[in-house]
Amino acid sequence: MTDLRDVVICSPLRTPVGRMGGSLAPLSALDLATTVLRALVERTGIDPAVVDGVIGAQGYPTMEAPALGRVAALDAGFPITATGYQLDRRCGSGLQAVLNAAMEVQTGISDVVVALGVESMSNAPLYTEEVRRGVPTGGMLFRDALTRGRETVGGRNHPTPDGNVGTAETLRAEYGISREEQDALALRSHQRAVTAHDSGSFDAEIVPVEVATRRGSVVIDRDEHPRADSTPEALAALRPILLGKDARSTVTAGNSSGQNDAAAACIVTTSKHAAAYGLTPMLSLRSWAVAGVDPRRFGVAPVPASRIALERAGIGLNDLDVIELNEAFAVQVLACLADWRIDAEDPRLNPRGSGISIGHPIAATGIRMLATLAHELPDLDGTLALETMCIGGGQALAAVFERAS
Template identity: 80%
Template sequence: MTELREVVLCSPLRTPVGRLGGALAPLTARDLATTVLRALVERTHLDVSAVDSVIGAQGYPTMESPAFGRVAALDAGFPVTTTGYQLDRRCGSGLQAVLNAAMEVQTGVADVVVALGAESMSNAPLYTEQGRRGLPPGGLLLHDALARGRATVGGAAYPTPEGNVGTADALRAEYGISRGDQDALALRSHQRAVAAQRAGAFDAEIVPVTVPGRRGPVVVERDEHPRADTTLDALAALRPVLVASDPDATVTAGNSSGQNDAAAACIVTTPEHARRLGLTPALRLRSWAVAGVDPRRFGIAPVPATLLALDRAGATLADLDVVELNEAFAVQVLACLADWRVDPDDPRVNPRGSGISLGHPIGATGLRMLATLAHELPGLDGTLGVETMCIGGGQALAAVLERA
């Protein structure tokens, strides 16, 4: 077998992240994906005929865009020779698209691949599997894809009837993490994201989105989810989601990630092809790893995934300049940091906020984090970072990335 080729990631970009039912809700995931792909081509002057494939990550697809990467590529003006497909590793889907692209480039199967992640949770489908068998007694049952996916992601053997919130509160009980500590982390996340917004730290990674409206088009240029007005008192006043069944429950809407709309993309290639196409590498992929745990405590999975990825990279947590750990829940972040023995106040951890403040558009999150990390490292004069996230159903991904 030939030696694996070096991989670089070029020009990671993203749309603003919209709130559920917010400014981006009139657009489908396909609309958002097309927007970010076109912007990627425009900003890099990429010769689209050189792109072998577009790998599209999406957590809540419909048959309006089957083989999502291929459809988005065609809509964005890529030639018919550009292939594409769709993948779903839940919260890790966007990063998995990057890793799949990297493996294709490393092995020589492809030279230039675009990794794409998109989600419109505002337009997640309601669906039934009963309609083709005739109308059952009582009528058709429509499932909400958002809620149903969280309850079924562990399969029959590892049921999660209370969804991801139930597994998060299980970590609260296991680790003895207080409501106050969770709310403090949530507040810090918003404060960091708002500070980054005001400083223009996100400007280079965000592409504007034009949304049609009855009074004319509106251009969305900023993330909607960060809250400059939130306080500890406001967070403390929120009712825990599962308090009716568990009086000790602590997970609230305020210390959990959002449900959001966004798209993000980057170019994955070799240094040689990057030079040939006039591309500027932002990051090098040093190593990556995936790990699995019991789906009923899925939030802790970044611990083994990250340690394995660091071991493969010949590095340790102490070597990192930035730790991008997606905030699915504040309690989950605190549990991971406890196992790593990293202080929750460590400035390397999510220096510009994460899922609680910026939002968590499932299929796009991994690439959104990549775009942020690519700009954080030079902004903080850093060299080495890790991106990791827990994944509903008991998995986690981690990638060690080096400033190019």
């Protein structure tokens, strides 16, 4: 077998992140995907004919765009030679699309691959599996894909009946993390995201999206989720989600990630092919790892995943200039930081906000984070970054990226 080739990431882009039922809700996941793919071609000038394939990540699909990567490529005007498929590693899906693309490029199977992540949680399906065998006595049951996915993600042997919120409360009890600590982290996240928007730090990574409304078309060019008006008092006033079951519960909508709509994409190739096609590498992939833990405490899975990825890169946490740890829940972030012995106010941690403030459009999040850190590193004069996220069901991904020279 030949030696593995180098891997570089070019032009990671994303749409704004929309609120659940917000400005992007009229658009399907396919609409968002084709928007970001067209922008990727326009901004890079790449000929779509040289793209070997599009790997599409989506956590809540329908059959309106089966094998999402292929359908999105065709709808975005790529030639019929551009192959594509769809994957789901829940919250890690977007980053997994990048890593799958990297493996294709490293091994020489492909030269240029587009990694795509998209989610329209506003349009997640309601479904039934019963009707094909006839309507059961008492009528049909339609399940909400969003809720059901969180209840079944641990399988039959590791049930999570209270969804991801219940697992977050498990960590709260295990680590002794207070409501005040969680709300403080959430407030910092919003403040950092708002500051990043106001300073123009997100401008280079965001693709404006045009949405048709009754009053005409509007252009969305800013994340909807960050709250400039968030205060300690407002966060403290929110009711814990599981308060009816546990009087000690602390996880609220304010210190948890949002349900959101967005798409993100990047080009994965070799430095040689990037030069040949006029692309500018922003990052190179140093290492990555995946780890599994008990689904009922999935939020701390980034700890073992990051340990393995850092060991493979030959570095430690102290060598990192940026740590992008997705904020599924404030309590989950704080648990990881406790294990890492990193202060919650460490300036390297999510310098421009994360899931609590920007939002967490499941399969788009990994590439959204990649787009953000790709611009953070040069802005902060940094070299090395860690991207990691917990994954519902007891997994985590972690990847070490280096600023391209």
